[in-house]
Amino acid sequence: MLSKKTKYGIKALTFLARQEDQTPVAIADIAKSENISVKFLESILLLLRHSGFLGAKKGKGGGYYLIKDPKEINMAKVYRILEGPIALLPCASHNFYEKCDDCKDEVSCAVRKLMTEVRDNTLKILENNSLADIAF
Numbered sequence: 001m002l003s004k005k006t007k008y009g010i011k012a013l014t015f016l017a018r019q020e021d022q023t024p025v026a027i028a029d030i031a032k033s034e035n036i037s038v039k040f041l042e043s044i045l046l047l048l049r050h051s052g053f054l055g056a057k058k059g060k061g062g063g064y065y066l067i068k069d070p071k072e073i074n075m076a077k078v079y080r081i082l083e084g085p086i087a088l089l090p091c092a093s094h095n096f097y098e099k100c101d102d103c104k105d106e107v108s109c110a111v112r113k114l115m116t117e118v119r120d121n122t123l124k125i126l127e128n129n130s131l132a133d134i135a136f
Contacts (some may be wrong), residue, residue: 004083008036009044010134013053013078017070017135024056024063044082051081070132079126085127087119094119 011034014090019025027045031038045064048054055067066073079086090098091106092115103109 003083004040005044006079008041009082010075010078011036012045012064013043013048013073013131014135015065015067016054016064017131019065022065024061024065026063029063043054047081047130048078053078054063066131070135071130073131075129075131075134076123076126076129078131087115089115092116092119102121 012030015030016025018020027038027041030036030045031041031066034041045056049056049064053066053068053073054064056062056064069133076086085093085096087093087096087099089112091094091100091103091112092107099106100109100112103112106112
């Protein structure tokens with residue numbers, strides 16, 4: 001199941017992408033519009049800023065803004081930053097692979113086979129969508 005952190009991060013990015021002039025938006029405004037706790041949203045936006053998606057301006061008229069065009073923000077990258085691995089099992093992961101302790105033979109493991117297919121299809125959907133695709 002998708003975490004609230006990822007859900008709210010995507011909602012916040014979508015909100016920012018829909019801003020016509022791309023001027024900084026206060027956290028409180030994003031939180032109110034998207035029904036997200038300000039404190040929780042602060043930590044999410046900070047992570048997205050450190051990951052290179054957002055810029056921040058302090059002081060009067062400050063807030064967060066996109067530093068990349070929404071067309072350049074790939075949802076697979078956003079997902080990995082906020083949620084972690086796309087695969088549901090470590091043995092089916094490209095980037096976070098770990099052998100399962102209880103598995104005797106990965107090649108013939110039915111669970112791994114199914115979860116690899118789930119990963120591949122999920123990855124295809126995420127990689128083929130940018131922030132612009134979902135925001136507009």
